[in-house]
Structures are given as structure tokens and as C-alpha cells.
Amino acid sequence: xxDDRLVLTHGCSLSNLPLFVAVGxxxxxxxxxxxxxxxxxxxxxxxxxxxxxxxxxxxxxxTQPLIDAFRPDPPVMVAGSGLMGISVLTREPVTDAAALAGxxxxxxxxxxxxxxxxxxxxxxxxxxxDVDLRYFDxxxxxxxxxxxxxxxxxxxxxxxxxxxxAAGGHILSDGTELWGNPFPDTTLVVSAKFLRERPEQVxxxxxxxxxxxxxxxxxxxxxxxxxxxFYPGFELEELVAAARRQPARVDIRDMTSAVYARWxxxxxxxxxxxxxxxxxxxxxxxxxxxxxxxxxxxxxAR
Numbered sequence: 001x002x003d004d005r006l007v008l009t010h011g012c013s014l015s016n017l018p019l020f021v022a023v024g025x026x027x028x029x030x031x032x033x034x035x036x037x038x039x040x041x042x043x044x045x046x047x048x049x050x051x052x053x054x055x056x057x058x059x060x061x062x063t064q065p066l067i068d069a070f071r072p073d074p075p076v077m078v079a080g081s082g083l084m085g086i087s088v089l090t091r092e093p094v095t096d097a098a099a100l101a102g103x104x105x106x107x108x109x110x111x112x113x114x115x116x117x118x119x120x121x122x123x124x125x126x127x128x129x130d131v132d133l134r135y136f137d138x139x140x141x142x143x144x145x146x147x148x149x150x151x152x153x154x155x156x157x158x159x160x161x162x163x164x165x166a167a168g169g170h171i172l173s174d175g176t177e178l179w180g181n182p183f184p185d186t187t188l189v190v191s192a193k194f195l196r197e198r199p200e201q202v203x204x205x206x207x208x209x210x211x212x213x214x215x216x217x218x219x220x221x222x223x224x225x226x227x228x229x230f231y232p233g234f235e236l237e238e239l240v241a242a243a244r245r246q247p248a249r250v251d252i253r254d255m256t257s258a259v260y261a262r263w264x265x266x267x268x269x270x271x272x273x274x275x276x277x278x279x280x281x282x283x284x285x286x287x288x289x290x291x292x293x294x295x296x297x298x299x300x301a302r
Contacts, residue, residue, distance in 0.1 A: 006035045006201075009058030012139055013157035014239065014246045015082025015186035016059045017227055021212035024226030030211075031204035056194035057205055061112050062184040062259050067271050069279035076195050076281065077259070079188040079206050079288045084176065085158040085246025086113055086185055088120050089169040091151070097124035097172060103152035104132040106142045112185055113155040115265050120173045128269070157185065159234055159242030183258045185246065195284070203287050206250070210291065213250045220244070251292060253285050 022028050028035045065077045094100070097120050107114045118128055134151065136142040139160050145151050146164055153172065156164060165171065175183060188209055190202050216223040224239045231239060263278040 006033060006057055009054075009060065011059060011061060011157075011186050012230075013082070013085060013186060014159055014224075014227065014231075014243050015085055015157070015248075016230075017216060017223065017243060017246075018081050018209045018212040018248050018250055019059045019188075020227040020230060021215055021223045022208040025212065025215060027208040027211050028205065031208050033201060033204055033208070056191040057202070058189065059186045060189045061110075062187045063110070063112050063115055063262055063266060063271075065187075065189055065282040066259070066263060066266055066278065067110055069282045070273065070276070073191050073193045074279075074282070075189040076192050077187045077189050077283045078195070078202060078285065079209055080184055080250045080252030080255070081186040081188055081209070081248065082184075083182040083247050083249050083252075084174065084185055085161070085242070086116055086155065087157075087161045087165075087174050088117055088153060088155045088172045089161060089164050090153045090172050091146075091149075091169065093170045094153075094172050097121050098126060100124075100153050101126060101130050102132060104134055104150060106134045106136055106145055106151045106154035108137070108139075108142075108155070109135050110271055112262075113157060114269065115262055116173065116175050116178070117155040118265050118269055119178050122265075122268075123178060158246040159231060159239055162238065162242045162245065163234075179261070180258055182247075182249070182255075184249075184252050184255050187252065188250070192281075199287065203291060206288055206291050209250045213248050216243075216248045251288065253289060253292075256283050256285070259283055 023035060059081045060075060062077065065075050068074045090100070100121070105117065107117045121128060121131065134145065136145070139156070142154055142156065143160060143163065146154055154164065188206065195202055220243060221236065221240050224236060224243050227239060228234070228236060260278050263272070266272045267274055
């Protein structure tokens, strides 16, 4: 394999846990991959690193391969990472999203958090323009705005959603009533060019993620320690509780329909072309299927 160091992109929620564990436990290295996973706090970093070519591999929101499908070198979803764990939270107890009309609501552009907010509002007969929409790039900025009393509602992912809930926020939706239970949040993606030219390295990364998933299932608190550096200010117990609400899962072969079911919402949000059909090549689980069928996932060393 090449000795080139791979920059791994990743999101900011705990649904990226298998990647953090695979890095921290040296599982990528065990597979012959030299990687680094920088710290990010900006939601847009993942998409920008993939689009610029700085990163060819990593974890990204499950909507990213759909949104970027028409780029010259689009990201392709090749496995899962983490499930659910995103919520629309309100300051006051609300059972009908229609109550948010005209209210300040925070979210994050081009992210499942935005898509969930869109779908929650749509289910109540509202458009995004019917609320006072506030877009954030950094998760802690949304927390600060909430704490300052500037938002009536916000869509967030774990562990940040859990912090708002612990401070008295109310869950309007956790997505399951609209998207099914479970649904993917973060997935393993690779650039189409990298997938064509270095499929064995992609398979190696999938193996590392599958082994990380085993470690997470075996000992969640030990696994979460590998994520702690990415969440400054969070206690380990807080992260473990959040990880239980956003469980890891690398084998999401049965969730392809849940991914493509968001296409209409992405069109409504103007994130994909109105006149395009959902791209079949945005999801490719052939290598994941090959790894699982071959039963080559060895027990990880501790």
C-alpha cells in the first residue's frame, strides 16, 4: 500500500465515533493506512475538505454524497458510522411545530440537522421561510445563542443536543417519527476517484471501521475516551450518555432507502438541482458487503 498520509475528514457529532476509535486504537495503522484526523469545530469543514481534495476519505453526514453528487469528483458512501442522535429542541414545551411560526430557530446549512428541521416544519404545514431562521457554522455558537435566550428552537446533534436537553430544552423531534428507527446520521465516504484508483485502501478503511465498531459494542466508555479530545469541555460520562443516544453502526446496508428518501427535502432546501433525479452512484456498499461476506474482520487487539 502507499505510504501517503491520508487526512481523514469527519463531522462534529458523536456519530463519528468509529473513526475516532479506529484512529485512537491504531486500527487504520494495523491495516497499513497512515492517517491523521484533525480537530474541527466548523460544520462545513467536512464538505470543504472533500470538495478541495485535501481529504479523500472520512466520515460525513449521510446527506453529503447526495448534495455533492454532481461535483467532478463526488464523495461516495461506502459504509456507515453512527445512527440518529439529532434533534429539534424547543425552549418551551411544544407538541406542534406550527407554534414556531415567526420564532427564531437555529440550524446548520447543508446538514441533516437542517433537513430534519425542514421536515419537522413541513409536517406541520410550515416552510423554512415561516420561521426566523438563524444559520450557524460552529456548534458551540448555537449553544451560546441558546444560552443567551436568542433562540426559541434549535436543531442539534449529540453530544450538543444532550447538553441543551440537560439545561431544560424540550425535544420536539428526534427524527424517528419522520425518518424511521433507526436512520443513519454519519457515514463513511470516499472520493469517487480514490474509490476507483485505490479500492484496497478503501476496503482497509472499512475493515478498520468495522473493528472499531466491535470495540464500541464491547466497551463503550473505553471507546468514548478516544473521542474526548474532539469535545473539549465535555465530561466522559456526558459523552457516554450521548453515544448511547447516537449509537455506532458501520453496517448500514439495510438503510439505503432511508438515505434516498431525503432527496425531495434536499430539493426543497435548494441543496440539489430541482430537475435532477437522485444519483444511484452516491451509495456503493459493494466493498462493505465483500468485507462482511468474507468474514475477514478479526478480533481487535486491546
